[in-house]
Amino acid sequence: MRNSIMKYTFSTTLLALLVVVSLGQAAFAQDVLIRNATVLTVTNGTLEDTDVLITDGVIADIGTDLRAPRGVDVIDATGKFVMPGIIDAHAHIALSSINEGSSPVTAEVSMEDVVNPYHLGIYRASAGGVTVSHTMHGSANVIGGQNETIKHRWGATDPDAIRFEGAPRTIKFALGENPTRVHGRRASGGSGAIVPATRMGVEQVLRSAFENGKRYMEAWDAYNAEAATNPRAVPPVWNERLEVMADILRGEILVHCHSYRADEIVMLTRVLKDYGVDKITFQHANEAFKVAPELAAYGAHASVFADWWSYKFEVYYSTAYNAAILTRNGVITSVNSDSGELNRHLYHEAAKSQRYGGLTDDEALALITINPAIQLGIQDRVGSIEIGKDGDVAIFEGHPLSVYTIPVLTYVDGVKVFDRENDPDDVRVDVDPTAEVGMYEGQITGKDHIHSHEEVVDMLHFFQSVADTHIH
Amino acid sequence: MPKEAAFPRSSRAGNSRGLLWLAAALWLLPSEALAQKNSPDIPVVSTVTAIQNARIVPSPGQVIESGTVVFRDGVITAVGRRVDIPYDAHVIDGGDSLSVYAGFIDALSHVGIPEPRNQGQPESVPDRSNPPFERAGITPEASARTALDPEDDAVEAMRHAGFTTALVAPRGRMLPGQATLALLAGTDASEMILQGAEPMFFQFEGAQGVYPGTPMGVMSKFRQLYREADRRRKLEAMYSEDPSGLSKPPFDPVHEAFFPVIAGNRSVAIWADDVLEIHRAMTLQEELGFSMMLFGLEGGFDTLSNVAASGVPVALTLDLPDKPRWAAKVEADSLQQILDAYDDETRTATFRDVEAEQRNLESRQLWSRARYVGMAAAYHDAGVPFAFASMGVDAKDIHANLREMIGEGLSSDAALAALTTNAASMLGLSDRMGAIRTGMMANLVVTHGSLFNEDTKITMTFVNGHMFEAPASTGRTGSNSPSDR
Incomplete structure (x- = not known):
């Protein structure tokens, strides 16, 4: 019978495949010794002819002629460069939905709930030396959802397995044209339009949300105090959204705000100051260079593109010197991708800050390593090559800031997740059993505010009804 | 007569x-x-x-x-x-x-609930961030009982496929209402209805054009409803014991529908359409602690160990992914050869040998489909008892699909158990059927x-x-x- 033969041979094929899958599924935390590399530590300069030993997924030793523990994988990196795994502070990979665009404030939703470990974007990013991504809610709402910091543990199938365990919570805010277009100018200002339609409205939405969060927090504090003595105390109405706003006010959530213009950037620092929120990273921030001293004074961070602009009106006033100006003004700055394509050459993006602004090697490398780590609150774990930090490293043929560099090996927790010498045609963890061969829906990522196929679907979903209603 | x-x-x-x-x-x-x-x-x-x-x-x-x-x-x-x-x-x-x-028992289905004809566009609302419950697809107080129609074509079709009983879920989006146990015959709804479990039906189906529109929105909304219902339930209890000095507790049927769930007297029947939805369902269950039944689980071979460890009652979909178009035209023997030829280390420069890459992708796709077909067998081999659910499956495909699953290693006895004893036990019907x-x-x-x-x-x-x-x-x-x- 066909079926029984199928079963038998399926099993043998399965065996072969299990080898591949189990590589990815293996307990994340392995050992590896990298020999004779030029080690770009980022925080402690450059070390020539140096070994890096990773055991149990953690950097155990850095030095020369390290003894190889029994059975450890040894990589000869003579002539190669080892740098900390690159951290992308703004990504939308590995998600099943991006924008809950139905409301100007959706603080309660979380990318944690929609992490997709099967997304090929993870492998592609690791092929560019990226080991950590901050995978974010979209920019449709003034206060979007909470983001998720993930490790590129390719091969895992459990969404929890790729979470950067212990990373602080972060949340997406968005200013300017995106939230005003989505909410204030729905269907060209049709009847569905709500606040915010202008930048003034954006500020109003922010202040209302914070004010409500503050009152909510106070109401619960009052209730908890009363409940200590009065068993018949009545708890306030439960509100998931305001729970998150309250957590922002308590300093438990780092704010990452999509922004472009200098005026709106300063506006947000004023709003945050009024509510005592000091952890803020401005994302994109193309005009941040205009207010760099103000950002430095507030302790705000910036995560920018190297040279990506003019894709909409508010992004025309831009300069490739942005990262360098911010850095030299004392603003912790990173260079991010916001794209499933650009994230594979973030080392080039960082290098542009040398061509435009003359940053040092360490300053330029910090833009994609320790600085984004600081912005995500994970600098104790990743972002530099130091003993005790996670074994997340990228090995390059040629200096990573050279235009000729080639990423050849990437490790996450000491586990090899990308090897240029062994990079099979088909690395997918899941394969659509029905779709046309060659179709892989999940591969479409990138492009500014429409971040992915998923987001297009989200948006169509939203606008479908309204679009139909308003055709005159 | x-x-x-x-x-x-x-x-x-x-x-x-x-x-x-x-x-x-x-x-x-x-x-x-x-x-x-x-x-x-x-x-x-x-x-x-x-x-x-x-x-x-x-x-x-x-x-x-x-x-x-x-x-x-x-x-x-x-x-x-x-x-x-x-x-x-x-x-x-x-x-x-x-x-x-x-007689077979369909562990979850819309059988007997006719599909609404032309649904058209949903009505627009003044504030889509805060739509009325019904517009958002949130009607957990509703029941499949009032929508049952023995004249629904699916009733006869399922009967001819051997099904005599089903847990029938209402149609809709996120929280369409309570499911009901029903016999697949009767002159009217009341003759079909069986007394017994009426779980709250929940699916990760966002609303059209209003909040919550995405899976993450649905997750948040479920938590919101559950936790606020929990608060109201406590207030109700306090108020009914002694109303003196207390404002009237807020009331609406949506939150009230959660009371028996929170009290542990009603379980939540969750349709998980893919592996990520299985994780989402389990996340909500772990956070909120309700009693859960899980249905569908397409692609759930990757969550087998999680499901086994959780002990949650499951019913697997009777659906199978369609064969890819290219494979439909290929003879079975040739398909087998293609599957055998898979090489997980193939590395071809696409411009040099497109055909080799194409063939390898095809065999990988066959391998992938075999995992879906073999999922029921894998659950059985792992000792996870399961029933079958027909939701979204055309009745005429059911037996062909079952035969495919059996061909991929599911024993006939296990298949029969899933259709009868396991389903009865999952739905609390073992004493009757x-x-x-x-x-x-x-x-x-x-x-x-x-x-x-x-x-x-x-x-x-x-x-x-x-x-x-x-x-x-x-x-x-x-x-x-x-x-x-």
């Missing part, structure tokens, strides 16, 4: 087959059987049926060759090799060529040939003792060529 046949759909069958006894049964049985004992009409003939000289499978793994089963008023009164046939019984002689199985035993409801499937064979025909289905004969054209257990799909 007292009145028209109870189940008019069945009355058109039989004659063309030239089986006189069947014709007689159809003429007599449904009309009086409908009346049962509650009707003021005087029964015309016997309400007793005996099937004799049949191969009886009382439960998976057990067989009574050449046995007899007798049932009266919808209840099995005797089953065995030597059974006295009551004088007033309508006798069906299996002639040693019929097999009798317990799922097996052919004295005292149980007379829900039976009668086949010509062994159940999962390709050329087997389901000739009759009995629901609560009422006979339904398969129309000649759809008597087979399904399309012979699943690759048509």
Whole structure:
């Protein structure tokens, strides 16, 4: 019978495949010794002819002629460069939905709930030396959802397995044209339009949300105090959204705000100051260079593109010197991708800050390593090559800031997740059993505010009804 | 005749087959059987049926060759090799060529809930961030009971596939309402309804154009409803004990519908359409602690260990992914060769050898589909008991799909258990159905040939003792060529 033969041979094929899958599924935390590399530590300069030993997924030793523990994988990196795994502070990979665009404030939703470990974007990013991504809610709402910091543990199938365990919570805010277009100018200002339609409205939405969060927090504090003595105390109405706003006010959530213009950037620092929120990273921030001293004074961070602009009106006033100006003004700055394509050459993006602004090697490398780590609150774990930090490293043929560099090996927790010498045609963890061969829906990522196929679907979903209603 | 046949759909069958006894049964049985004992009409003939000289499978793994089963008023009164046939019984002689199985139980389905015709665009609302509950697809207080319609085409189609009972979920989006247990026959909804579990049906289906529109929005909204309901439930309790000095607790039917869930008296039936939704369901369950039943689980081979560890009751989808278009035209033997040729280390420069890469991608795709087909077997081998759910599956595909699953390693007994005993146990019906035993409801499937064979025909289905004969054209257990799909 066909079926029984199928079963038998399926099993043998399965065996072969299990080898591949189990590589990815293996307990994340392995050992590896990298020999004779030029080690770009980022925080402690450059070390020539140096070994890096990773055991149990953690950097155990850095030095020369390290003894190889029994059975450890040894990589000869003579002539190669080892740098900390690159951290992308703004990504939308590995998600099943991006924008809950139905409301100007959706603080309660979380990318944690929609992490997709099967997304090929993870492998592609690791092929560019990226080991950590901050995978974010979209920019449709003034206060979007909470983001998720993930490790590129390719091969895992459990969404929890790729979470950067212990990373602080972060949340997406968005200013300017995106939230005003989505909410204030729905269907060209049709009847569905709500606040915010202008930048003034954006500020109003922010202040209302914070004010409500503050009152909510106070109401619960009052209730908890009363409940200590009065068993018949009545708890306030439960509100998931305001729970998150309250957590922002308590300093438990780092704010990452999509922004472009200098005026709106300063506006947000004023709003945050009024509510005592000091952890803020401005994302994109193309005009941040205009207010760099103000950002430095507030302790705000910036995560920018190297040279990506003019894709909409508010992004025309831009300069490739942005990262360098911010850095030299004392603003912790990173260079991010916001794209499933650009994230594979973030080392080039960082290098542009040398061509435009003359940053040092360490300053330029910090833009994609320790600085984004600081912005995500994970600098104790990743972002530099130091003993005790996670074994997340990228090995390059040629200096990573050279235009000729080639990423050849990437490790996450000491586990090899990308090897240029062994990079099979088909690395997918899941394969659509029905779709046309060659179709892989999940591969479409990138492009500014429409971040992915998923987001297009989200948006169509939203606008479908309204679009139909308003055709005159 | 007292009145028209109870189940008019069945009355058109039989004659063309030239089986006189069947014709007689159809003429007599449904009309009086409908009346049962509650009707003021005087029964015309016997309400007793005996099937004799049949191969009886009382439960998976057990067989009574050449046995007899007798049932009266919808209840099995005797089953065995030597059974006295009551004088007033309508006798069906299996002639040693019929097999009798317990009627199948569909663990989750929309059977009996007709699909709304033209839904059109949903109405627009002034504030889409805060739509009315109904517009957001949140009506957990509703019940499938009020929407049940025995005339729904799927009822007859499922019956002919051997299903006699289903947990029927209302249609809708995130929280369409409570599911109900229903017999797949009756003149009206109330005759179909079975008392028993009425879980709250929940799916990760966002609203159109309003909040919550995405899976993450649905997750948040569920938490919001649950936790606020928890607060209100406590307030209610406090207020009913002593209202003095307390404001009237807020009330709405949506939050109230969560009270029994929070109290542990009602479980949540979650449809998980893919592996990520399985994780989402388990996340919510772990956070909120409600009692959960999980349905669908397509692609759930990757969550097998999580599901096994959680002990959550599961019903797997009877759906299988369509074969890829390219494979539909290829002969089975060639497909096998393609599958065998898979090389996980293939590295070709696309411009050099497109064909080699294409072939490898194709074999990988076959391998992937085999995992879906083999999922039920994998769950069985891991010792995870499961039922089957037909939601979203065309009834005529069910048996072809079951045969594919069996071809990929699921034992016939395990398949039968999933359709009968496991489903009964999952839905709390084990004392009434799922097996052919004295005292149980007379829900039976009668086949010509062994159940999962390709050329087997389901000739009759009995629901609560009422006979339904398969129309000649759809008597087979399904399309012979699943690759048509």
